[in-house]
Amino acid sequence: MTATPSQPYTPYMRRPRGNRPASPLRDVLTLLMLPLPLLVTAASGAFAGGGTRRWFGGRGESQRAEAQAAKDAAAAAFYDLDTAQRDLRISIETITAVDDSPAAQRAASDFETLGRRIDEASKLYITAVDAHDLDRDDLESSVASRARSELSASESELGKVKKDLDRFARSLGPLLDKAETQLARLAPAVERARQSLLAASNALDAVRNAGLQADDLAARLAALAPELTMLNQGAGRHGVPETLQRADRVMRDAEAVRAEAARLPERAEETDRRLVSLRTRAQALTTRSGQVEPVLSELRRRFTAACWQDLQRVPDQAAENVRQAELKLKEAQRARDAQRWPDATALLSTVRALLNTTDEAVSAAGDRLSRLNAVAKDPQQEIDRTRFAIRDAQRLAMAGRQTPDPRHARPLDDSVARLDRAVEALEGRHPDYWHFLTETEAVRTTVAAVVSRIREERGSGA
Known part of the structure; x- marks a missing residue:
């Protein structure tokens, strides 16, 4: 077989596709030789597949951060609203425990209405949080954007309800001040009642040690025992207003028992003195009778x-x-x-x-x-005394006037005539001196009434 001369290898040469397996080292070298922008793009594509994390930079990460910030802001708003509701619930419970007026009942009803709004706003927030996992590796940018929008909306609603809750809390100021004032009175009032009962019991013991029975005082003190039991049961069972009233009543009744017990020895001495004095007076009246x-x-x-x-x-x-x-x-x-x-x-x-x-x-x-x-010896003294009273009244009736007021002149003229008739009655052989005395006294009484009426009218400007 004639040998084929081998060609030199360069990384930029495309290898012919064949059945040979791909070389990992070759792929890495190929990536390293690419320009940087292409490297980043290729790397993103490489790690997105095969179950590995897909990187999305730039705007994607920014939307994730914005969604997380919206989630944190909504969480803070939810916490603030929850805290304010808890504090306000304590205020409402304080008011309703002390005050059963229509204003207090209306405040409790308004708080329940606000509570339903708070529940709705909280449900909106919780739904938005549960619907989106911002920590997911494969979080889509569109999902992050939607999460941010929903969380921001829930934060806005929580804020609106919080403002209404704060406004409602400020309106409760007078009711809350009144309730807190009564609560501040509660413990001292109950303690004063207990101390008054103790003082009454000690005073009763001292009286008995002195030999005085004071059974009626002991019965009155014993009647306060059920009241003390209810005081010890507390305002939680009987209510603050009722407990305050009961404490004041127990204190007054116990103080009355204590005061009477303290005065009992003096009362015994006074009774003894009166017995002696009245016996002496009865004996003297027997003699005078x-x-x-x-x-x-x-x-x-x-x-x-x-x-x-x-x-x-x-x-x-x-x-x-x-x-x-x-x-x-x-x-x-x-x-x-x-x-x-x-x-x-x-x-x-x-x-x-x-x-x-x-x-x-x-x-x-x-x-x-x-x-x-006296009148039998010298009736003139009685006559002069009566005439002087009439003349004095007549001068007063004419003071500052040309003619007297008929309302004043008529009874005075009648008094003059009445006195004259009484004097004439003395000229008989057996005059009724007692009738004369009663007549002159009646005349002076009538004249005094006229004088009093004139002064009242002039004093009032009539």
């Missing part, structure tokens, strides 16, 4: 029946009142011994009223005799 009969005897002897008839029953009534007072004093003593202080106080008040009535009746008899003696 015995002096009414001689006074009535003199009235009957010297004056007409009209001057003393209304005093006829004074001695018997005085004796009966004193007897009733002494019986009540014995009952009061028994109540004091049993330490039934309210009963003792009530009985002593009844005794005092009986003795006051008796004292007035007994004094009236003596006063009647003194006044009748």
Whole structure:
């Protein structure tokens, strides 16, 4: 076989295609000899096939970065909205725990409405995130662009809802301030109630150690035990407003028990003093009642029946009142011994009223005799006193006027005539001095009323 001269090999020569296997080393050398732009293009094509990563540079990577930035921004917006919603939920729970007003109920309803909007915006965000895996090696540029668009839209919606949520939170300021103020009062109020109960219990123990029973105070204190139980159960079970009201009520009632317990020894001493004083007064009235009969005897002897008839029953009534007072004093003593202080106080008040009535009746008899003696001796003094009152009223009625007001002049003229008739009645053989005294007193009362009316009208500019 004639040998064929071999041809020299150059890398730029295209080898004839045949059945020989391709040489890997040859392919690499061929790529290395290409210009750089062609090298990059060829490399991209080479690594895209056969399960290897396809490189896309330039705009592709930029779109991936933009999509990732949109994802990060949406995540930040989602986090901000979630945080704001959590904080606002605490505020709403604070308000509704304290306040059951229509405004508070409306705020809770508005928050629920906002919650539904938040859920919708969050769902839009989560759907966009789940729909696109930006870390995929084979992420298409069109997919990255769509992901960026959807994530940006979800960020925008999250931002809008966040603004509405912030606006709603600012509107809750007054309600939240009120609720927080009440919550701030809660613990101190409950503690004050507990301390008041403790102070009342200690005061009651001190009273009992002093030998006083104070059963009524003990019963009142025991009645507060269920209230203390509910206070200990807390506002979470009974509500803040109810707990605050209960704490204030317990504190007031316990303080009242403590104050009465502290005053009980003084009350016992005061009751003892009143018992002694009223007994002494009853005895003195018994003696004075015995002096009414001689006074009535003199009235009957010297004056007409009209001057003393209304005093006829004074001695018997005085004796009966004193007897009733002494019986009540014995009952009061028994109540004091049993330490039934309210009963003792009530009985002593009844005794005092009986003795006051008796004292007035007994004094009236003596006063009647003194006044009748004075007017019988010199009625002119009573007449002058009454005329002076009339003239003084007439001068006031004419002050600054040419003629008096008929509303003032008429009762004053009637008073003059009434006084004249009373004076004329004294000219009889047996004058009714008591009638004269009652008439002059009635005239002075009428004149005083006219004077008072004139001054009121002038003071008001009428």
